[in-house]
Amino acid sequence: MKRFPRLGWLWACLLWALMSGSVWGQGAASVPLSTPVSNPAPDLPQVEARVSARTETPLSPQAQARWDHIAAELRCLVCQNESLASSNAELAVDLRREVRGLIDQGKSDTEIRSFLVSRYGDFVLYKPEVKPVTWLLWFGPFALLLLALGVAFRLMRRRPAAPTLTDSERARIRQLLEP
């Protein structure tokens, strides 16, 4: 009989778990910052550890600052957990050279980003653009949070107030409790 008010708290807890789970889940499903790379595919260009050190010339400080700003937000497509700046995969080396070329040509950050997105899709961006396709990704967790809070508030408000007893009821209780 009295179980029901407590059920409210139970659901509130479950909702909280659901909510935090979904925030995590969304992140993991769409932006796998930490997806474990299981069995490296044999058909990808081989990773050459020393290639970058040998062929990449240092940038001017100004270009370097822009490079740091742009490349850290770009994902390497071969080693998906690495940014383009840190990866030593051959494709990353090529793309770095390309992005450096674009910086030298004085292209804007947006132009450089769209160069990559037009070839590899939103997937190359660790922070995808906010647009209708990515609304669910950006706002989904917050929508779920609001929904959960709404439900939780409703549940807690509905907790039945303590019953008011009439005098005769009080007398009856006293009679029952004090034999």
Added chain:
Amino acid sequence: MSGPGPATAGLQPRSMPRWVFVPLGLFLCLVVFLAVGLNRNPKEIPSPLIGQPAPAFSLPGVGGAAVFNSDQFKGQVSVVNLWATWCAGCREEHPLLMALSKQPGLQMVGINYKEMQASELAGAEPMAPESVQKATARNQAWLQKHGQAFAVNLLDMDGRVGMDFGVYGLPETYVVDRAGVVRFKHAGALTPEVLQQKLLPLLRSLQP
């Protein structure tokens, strides 16, 4: 327990409202989404090229063959395969490409992507004549051994054309329709299943 009297009216259990099960429903939804998400292959990246015109390029044919220009996609359905002799998956899928090459009315375009990798070039230019020569020899020997699947056999030494196609691993296979629009991409070695379930039905639907 005795029946409800007026004294206990305030403590009456209301019948459980239906919305009590809403969180459970949401939770089950989440479980389904996560189950689907976890079972997806992170290597399969949707290509933004699908439905777009194929990237414009022109590449020399291997061994002095004519230059191929991307305008030549127009007018017939093409299968574009990006491969290299150093790629194991390419060897694996080659019999399927051989089978495809026997289909009538299909232009088979092989783009030999970065035959000479940075480690082999050791700082040399990929377009240098000796690099091209070495790549050509390897390309021809490989196709001799595994089968001439490509009517159009091109060398992409510096990987620029591959980059325009959005290549991130070899092999990759694209289908370009008669209007020069990319209709399909498969990353990784082709399998008989992919061929039967996706590629062949698409090719059939693209034929006039």
